[in-house]
Amino acid sequence: MAFLAMVMFVSLFAFGGDFFGWSDPHGRIQLALVATFVFGIICGFKAKG
Numbered sequence: 324m325a326f327l328a329m330v331m332f333v334s335l336f337a338f339g340g341d342f343f344g345w346s347d348p349h350g351r352i353q354l355a356l357v358a359t360f361v362f363g364i365i366c367g368f369k370a371k372g
Contacts, residue, residue, distance in 0.1 A: 325367075332360045 336356050340347055347353060 328360075328363070332356065 334342075336353055339345065339352070339356070345352055
């Protein structure tokens with residue numbers, strides 16, 4: 324499951340603008356993707372332990 328999440332994150336980060344057609348000149352969407360991924364990792368570690 325973690326591998327699938329990582330692949331989806333990398334795909335969206337690298338090719339999301341082309342695939343979904345969003346315009347992100349200031350990088351805010353990519354920043355939101357990174358923050359969501361990091362918060363997901365933190366929540367996963369807290370839920371485990």
